[in-house]
Amino acid sequence: MVWIVVQTFSFPYEAQIAKTQLEAAEIPAQIENEHMINMNWLYSNALGGVRLLVPEVYADEAKVILAQDFSAELEQRFGVNEECCPNCGSKNIEAYIKGKKPAYIVFLLIGFPLFFYKHGNKCKHCQYFWS
Known part of the structure; x- marks a missing residue:
């Protein structure tokens, strides 16, 4: 079985979240360079980041899943606490x-x-x- 890189991350926790998304969709996934970058995060760029690998047959499906944006659903479900300035009303x-x-x-x-x-x-x- 040939494993290919579908996405790279700067931090291991980001790769773990993506791996969990793929595993929830029953796509096998592995993380590469996680422990090396946990030991010394400065190696992240030198090693090409934390790599998320999937079998080649699942690559296209994995990329579609990882490209999904759920922020609108989260805002709808939990609401957005947009605080504004008490002086001028700006949201910036x-x-x-x-x-x-x-x-x-x-x-x-x-x-x-x-x-x-x-x-x-x-x-x-x-x-x-x-x-």
């Missing part, structure tokens, strides 16, 4: 740590960490921060 927000740079500088100067920063969200549009 990011997780942000306020006071991180000054805390780092104080740590460098006096050698003692002062944790006076806050975790929250920041609007990329109006720069408003909230917890």
Whole structure:
């Protein structure tokens, strides 16, 4: 039986998820380079990533299964929590740590960490921060 590469991944957990999808569809699959990249992730690019292999007769079917996108189903089933800025209503927000740079500088100067920063969200549009 000839095994061929149907997809490559940067991280082993991604290959495990894809392998599980294929096995659920009763397609035999193997993962190559998983343990080497787990030991030293910097080898990922040098080795060509974590490779997902299937028998040649299942290759086309496996590629179709791996190309499916289930994000719309997940959004429909579990809903999307689209948070928006309380100041301007923009949905263009990011997780942000306020006071991180000054805390780092104080740590460098006096050698003692002062944790006076806050975790929250920041609007990329109006720069408003909230917890």
